[in-house]
Amino acid sequence: MTVIDLVSYEDALATYDPVMGLEVHVELGTKTKMFCACATALGAAPNSQTCPVCLGLPGALPVVNAVGVESAVRIGLALNCEIATWCRFARKNYFYPDMPKNFQTSQYDEPIAFNGYLDVQLEDGEIFRVEIERAHMEEDTGKSTHVGGATGRIHGASYSLLDYNRAGIPLIEIVTKPITGAGAAPPRSPVPTSRNCAN
Amino acid sequence: MTDLTRLTAAETAARIAAGELTAVEVAEAHLARIEAVDEKVHAFLHVDREGALAQARAVDARREAGEELGPLAGVPLALKDIFTTEGVPTTVGSKILEGWIPPYDATVTRRLKDAGVVILGKTNMDEFAMGSSTENSAYGPTGNPWDLTRIPGGSGGGSSAAIASYQAPLAIGTDTGGSIRQPAAVTGTVGVKPTYGGVSRYGMVAFSSSLDQGGPCARTVLDAALLHEVIAGHDPLDSTSIDAPVPDVVEAARNGTVAGLRVGVISEFRGEGYQAGVMQRFDETVELLRELGAEVVELSCPSFTKALAAYYLIAPSECSSNLARFDAMRYGLRTGDDGTRSAEEVTSLTREAGFGDEVKRRIMLGTYALSSGYYDAYYGSAQKVRTLITQDFARAFEQVDVVISPTTPTTAFPIGERADDPMAMYLADLCTIPSNLAGNAAMSLPCGLAPEDGLPVGLQxxxxxxxxxxxxxxxxxxxxxxxxxxxxxxxxxxxAL
Structure with missing residues (x-):
């Protein structure tokens, strides 16, 4: 039997350089959803902002939101990305009750924006560059509320409530390349900047 | 008295517009015909008597008010049960949608209603349009009006049988691999698969999105053209619908000619598996075209021999994703929800109970073909074959104006004969599948009866x-x-029935 020797936190920090990547989901503030004309306003009564398209009813088809695409391009430019002259959506197939079609319309091998970077100014004035792998368009799922059970998750719940108002809300997923190079420098915070570059 | 069910759609509409007939009496004549014969034929899954009569009354009221009527106003139609109809059940031939009442109309449904067409009801079909005989319907098979013990084709066997048995002069079908043309061929009727994107897919329950195409079924070429014109054209709700003017199909149907036309005959569309009487009628039709002034050119499209294999990767792959939404959560059948089972178990039990064997077979094939690591080998390779087929067609159309073939290798086979042999069933679509893969336009119309069995043969x-x-x-x-x-x-x- 193999015995795994755990390395202590201090030894790990001394031995290894932490490398991480971020996957950030940005919800767009468009008036309508990514593939239908339903409203996106928060706080509406459950399932009041739905239609055959975002409920995934048999026969319904998506039509892409032009403002959503424009926002994705803006984000791509703000992240110094190359913008694809041609790109396409792909289906990410998996079953979950709050995903009406049981596939998420997303982008896979051909994202709208790729190969960018974001320069972040740290408190001490240093510019830290985060390389951006890609930014792609996709749709959000509905919201599940699992009632009963100990964990608040679907397993063990006595029943679940589904609100599809959020299903189809436009998201931009921004993926960084592995972030390295902090080395032994103490943790520093970036200078706060506006969160509202995307509308 | 004229039997109103024997009239063409064009005659019916003209006589309603002229005030010689009312849309209500035409609708009643067809509803009576349905009542008289559909117990034997089983073309309809649902007859919407009240909806049909209400629409007919509305057409009559518009005529009386002096409004101009469209070219098919007041004409009855049988709608394949794959198109959503607001307030009227839509099952797609499946138990999994039993009892589902759609809250919205498909674009095709909407255009028919706007044109004053009277929708009599919804027609039987192979479950989710998967099949060539209508035997895969969860609601029982449909009989071929030429011989009720034989299949009426599929998946749109209900639509073809309805018009062949005078229950409606017009019907709508959908064609993913031949589901309009093959039923037309084996029932002696006319069916057209328009160019992919020619007719909106919005509200047409998806089987294989890159192949599915709705189109007209009728007893005459002109009737099919009139219906084609009503349902075709750009739809902003379908991103794959063609944003260009619809070709003038009605003018073409009124001015038929083949003089000076170059007609291609594909050498791959004959040989083993083709019934002698089918080839005899086809060869006679080639002769007829020569007599009418067409030039006939022999062509080879070698990639067509791979079409069936490519189709049976692409169509199941797309269906496995499209049918994922039938999970018992929002609509349709729900099985095993007794308060003790998880959502996952209920989804699984529902799909087990709600889908038939052929649908399950294709979902499994497609899920496998699309799974990580296999995508390029299966779906990717099939898409490359598809490109080769499109290129073969492009080369053919450099030399000829149209290509012709038998629509199906055989006439209507007996119900039950191929039910347990999927490969034999798939061969029924040998000649029709290449057009779905290439996305071009194709028609089937009758070219005679096979001498050995007296059953209709289709020319594609x-x-x-x-x-x-x-x-x-x-x-x-x-x-x-x-x-x-x-x-x-x-x-x-x-x-006679």
């Missing part, structure tokens, strides 16, 4: 994408020549 005409009018120009000429030769429409030879 294929035109380049966006040249749907060519089908009607050629089809109308062939139809007129056969009418002159036979002295009557071929359906008059079908036995």
């Amino acid at each position: 005409i294929i035109a380049p994408a966006m040249a749907d009018d060519r089908l009607y120009r050629v089809g109308a000429a062939v139809e007129a020549a056969f009418l002159a030769r036979w002295g009557h429409p071929i359906l008059e030879e079908a036995p």
Whole structure:
């Protein structure tokens, strides 16, 4: 039997350089959803902002939101990305009750924006560059509320409530390349900047 | 008194517009016919008597008010049960949607209603349009009006049987691998698969999104053209719908000619598996086209021999994703929800109970073909074959204006004969599948009865994408020549029901 020797936190920090990547989901503030004309306003009564398209009813088809695409391009430019002259959506197939079609319309091998970077100014004035792998368009799922059970998750719940108002809300997923190079420098915070570059 | 169910759609509409007939009496005549014969034929899954009569009354009221009526106003139609109809059940031939009442109309449904067409009801079909015989319907098979013990084709067997048995002069079908053309061929009727994107898919329950195409079914080429014109055209709700003017199919159907036309005959569309009587009628039709002034050119499209294999990767792959939404959460059947089972278990039990064998077979094939690591080998390779087929067609259309073939290798086979042999069933679509893969336009129309069994044989005409009018120009000429030769429409030879 193999015995795994755990390395202590201090030894790990001394031995290894932490490398991480971020996957950030940005919800767009468009008036309508990514593939239908339903409203996106928060706080509406459950399932009041739905239609055959975002409920995934048999026969319904998506039509892409032009403002959503424009926002994705803006984000791509703000992240110094190359913008694809041609790109396409792909289906990410998996079953979950709050995903009406049981596939998420997303982008896979051909994202709208790729190969960018974001320069972040740290408190001490240093510019830290985060390389951006890609930014792609996709749709959000509905919201599940699992009632009963100990964990608040679907397993063990006595029943679940589904609100599809959020299903189809436009998201931009921004993926960084592995972030390295902090080395032994103490943790520093970036200078706060506006969160509202995307509308 | 004229039997109103025997009239063509064009005659019916003209006589309603002229005030010689009311839409209500036409609808009632067809509803009576349904009542009289559909117990034997089983073309309809749902008859919407009240909806049909209400629509007919509305057409009559508009005429009385002096409003101009469209070219098919007041004409009854049988709608394949794959199109959503607001307030009227839509099952797609599956138990999994039993009892589902859609809250919205498909674009095709909406356009029919706006044109004053009277929708009599929803027609039987192979479950989710997967099949070539209508035997895969969860609601029982449909009989071929020529011989009720034989299949009416599939998946749109209900639509073809409805028009062949005079229960409606018009029907709508959908064609993913031949589901309009093959039923037309085996019932002696006319069916058209328009260019991919020619007719909106919005509200048409998806089987294989890159292949599915709705289209018209009728007893005459002109009737098919009139219906084509009503349902075709750009739809902002379907991003794959063509944003360009619809070819003038009605003008083409009124002015049929093949003089000076170059017609291609594909050498791959004959040989083993083709019934002798089918090839005899096809060869006679080639001769007829020569007599009518067409130039016939022999062509080879070698990639067509791979079409069936490519199709049976692409169509199941797309269906496995499209049918994922039937999970018992929002609509349709829900099985095993007794308060003790998880959502996952209920989804699984529902899909087990709600889908038939052929649907399950294709979901499993497709899920496997799309799974991580296999995508390029299966779906990717099949898409490459698809490109080769499109290129073969492009080369053919450099030399000829249309391509012709038998629509199906055989006439209607007996119900049950191929039910347990999926490969034998798949061969029924050998000649029709290449057009779905290439996305071009194709028609089937009758070209005689096979001498050995007296059953209808279909001629397939294929035109380049966006040249749907060519089908009607050629089809109308062939139809007129056969009418002159036979002295009557071929359906008059079908036995009385």
